[in-house]
Structure formats: structure tokens, C-alpha cells
Amino acid sequence: METRQLRYFVAVAEELHFGNAAKRLNLSQPPLSQQIMKFEDELGVKLFERNKRSVKLTAAGKSLLQDAYAILKSIAKAKHNLQEVAQGRKGQLRLGYIGPAMDGTLADIIREYKAKYPDVTFILEEMPTNLQIKEVALGRIDIGVVRLFRHDLGELEGKVFHKERYAVAVPSAHKFSGKSEINVAELAGEPLIFPPRESQPRLYDEWFRVFAEAGFSPKIVQESVTKSASLALAAAGIGLAIVPESLAKRRLDGVQFKTLIGDIPSLEMHILYNPKQVFPALNNFLKVVSGISECNF
Structure with a gap:
């Protein structure tokens, strides 16, 4: 599981639309769809229910979304702390x-x-x-x-x-x-x-x-x-x-x-x-x- 995969997943989960999520991430839609499918294969679970009209989170997807928020927040905090220490503002x-x-x-x-x-x-x-x-x-x-x-x-x-x-x-x-x-x-x-x-x-x-x-x-x-x-x-x-x-x-x-x-x-x-x-x-x-x-x- 990579940070990039979590960011892609969160964008789709929040937009519930692959096209809108792709625009938000400055990607084209096909590569984003491929990345989400690859992520699901790696995890061994379906994160989204898809059809031609809608995209919905599965129960597993809803659970991962909350964890993804916490993980990304923690990573952002760690990066901020590192920058603060590197500039002598923390430590x-x-x-x-x-x-x-x-x-x-x-x-x-x-x-x-x-x-x-x-x-x-x-x-x-x-x-x-x-x-x-x-x-x-x-x-x-x-x-x-x-x-x-x-x-x-x-x-x-x-x-x-x-x-x-x-x-x-x-x-x-x-x-x-x-x-x-x-x-x-x-x-x-x-x-x-x-x-x-x-x-x-x-x-x-x-x-x-x-x-x-x-x-x-x-x-x-x-x-x-x-x-x-x-x-x-x-x-x-x-x-x-x-x-x-x-x-x-x-x-x-x-x-x-x-x-x-x-x-x-x-x-x-x-x-x-x-x-x-x-x-x-x-x-x-x-x-x-x-x-x-x-x-x-």
C-alpha cells in the first residue's frame, strides 16, 4: 500500500465519479481506473461498486476511507514535523x-x-x-x-x-x-x-x-x-x-x-x-x- 494509491482512492471515494476524481488529480480517467483496479487486486477486496450510472463505496471501501484519512493526516504531520526540525523550529x-x-x-x-x-x-x-x-x-x-x-x-x-x-x-x-x-x-x-x-x-x-x-x-x-x-x-x-x-x-x-x-x-x-x-x-x-x-x- 502506497501513499499515492491512498490519495487516488480518497479522491474517487469523495467524488464517487472517476472522471471528476481524475480531473482533481490531474490525471486522465483510464490510468486512474487501472490504478484503482490494481489497488483492489493487491488488497484482495472490492472497494467500489461500479456500473454505467454510478460509483458507490463497498463496506470495505467505507472502512478503508476512514483509515486512509488517518494515514494521510499522519504522513502530512510527519512531513511537517520533519520540516520544522530541519529548520530548527522543533526539536x-x-x-x-x-x-x-x-x-x-x-x-x-x-x-x-x-x-x-x-x-x-x-x-x-x-x-x-x-x-x-x-x-x-x-x-x-x-x-x-x-x-x-x-x-x-x-x-x-x-x-x-x-x-x-x-x-x-x-x-x-x-x-x-x-x-x-x-x-x-x-x-x-x-x-x-x-x-x-x-x-x-x-x-x-x-x-x-x-x-x-x-x-x-x-x-x-x-x-x-x-x-x-x-x-x-x-x-x-x-x-x-x-x-x-x-x-x-x-x-x-x-x-x-x-x-x-x-x-x-x-x-x-x-x-x-x-x-x-x-x-x-x-x-x-x-x-x-x-x-x-x-x-x-
Whole structure:
């Protein structure tokens, strides 16, 4: 049973006239009649009762007509879905992200993408940069939103889409509370909340180089993996935390944010993906990022 045979059958069943059905299908009548007879032979049943004056559906024909409608509708839907997926308007996009990215432009990017492509299913998972690199390489996520600093990406590609300054999260009662800016050298002797080296070894080492050039060894009183935990610890008066300036949007009680100045590392967010595995939904996401990013994405 072929789609073409079903279309021929439906045309005759609806017109109940071979001549009219042939015109509708842009065929001549004899070939259409031959195709219907061949279809009946293949099925082993009569679909029409014919005489010189009329054409009527048999009981088998009436039954097939309902199935034919369902089959043709299903095929049309499948073709439509394929076209939607091929153009990136349907499908699935698995995205990993680091928590601080949501305080920047990532939320705006996702909002615009969902507005343009509402039928694409988003699967979001927060995970650290190193894990995202592994997951993108293995194909378990399609795209990552990460903070890269001299990472080995192999065949993956990382593009900067967001830049911002660092800030220092200061307990409200701290002596720095009246300042708008803090020079990195002023952190000498201050209790610091800092991420463990294993989270970003190269960035960690770069910060220690900065501290050394500023003339001091940092006084780390507490390690913290996440920026949210760092802010909470700063609010509790444990120490000062170096964080992205966008975290100031959180307006956490007990914490003030001061711009950090000096010879410090750049703070950049990257879109990470495998250029050999770009598909339409992912390509559309990259276009949205390019439209929103303040960087030369």
C-alpha cells in the first residue's frame, strides 16, 4: 500500500465519479481506473461498486476511507514535523550552564530564543565548567555556557559572548562599606572566601600571581565552590568574596558590592559547542546569542 494509491482512492471515494476524481488529480480517467483496479487486486477486496450510472463505496471501501484519512493526516504531520526540525523550529536543545551566567545575559538569551522557537524543548542543567567541557565532547549536552581560562578544548569551540568586571562582596559592617572601588592590593590581610584550586586550576594560579604582584599572599579563611555560597558566607561575616559584578543584581541583605580594580584576570563567559555537531536548533541558538551579545560573537 502506497501513499499515492491512498490519495487516488480518497479522491474517487469523495467524488464517487472517476472522471471528476481524475480531473482533481490531474490525471486522465483510464490510468486512474487501472490504478484503482490494481489497488483492489493487491488488497484482495472490492472497494467500489461500479456500473454505467454510478460509483458507490463497498463496506470495505467505507472502512478503508476512514483509515486512509488517518494515514494521510499522519504522513502530512510527519512531513511537517520533519520540516520544522530541519529548520530548527522543533526539536530538543540540551544546555549546560554555570550558575553565575543566569545573572548576566544568559537569561535574556533563553527568553528571546523561547519566544522565537516555542516548540523547541529546552533541557537545562547547571554544572561546572570542567564537567560541561566533558559533556559537550561526549555529546551528552549540545551547548555549554562556561567560564574558560586557558582550558584545553580539543575539537570544541568556545566563543566569548559576555564580559563584565569583578566585584568584591563585602559584609555590610566592613571597613570597606563606604568605598565604591577596591584595589586588589587592598585585599592584603583581609579574610577571603575563595574557590578551591581544583575547580579552575589555571584561573586559581592566575589570581595567586595577581596577589603576589600586588605584594601579598591571600588570607583564605573559607573555600567555596559556588558563587551563591560565597555570597552567603560574606553576608555571614566570614570574609570577602571576589565575584562577578552581575551578582549585585541579587541584592542580598548584609552584603555590599564594590568594583575590584587593578591588574586582574578578565571575566568572560563563553558559549561552548562542537562545531562538527551543529544542528538547526543549535544554529538558531547561536544566532540569538550573536544578536544579543555585546561582544563580537
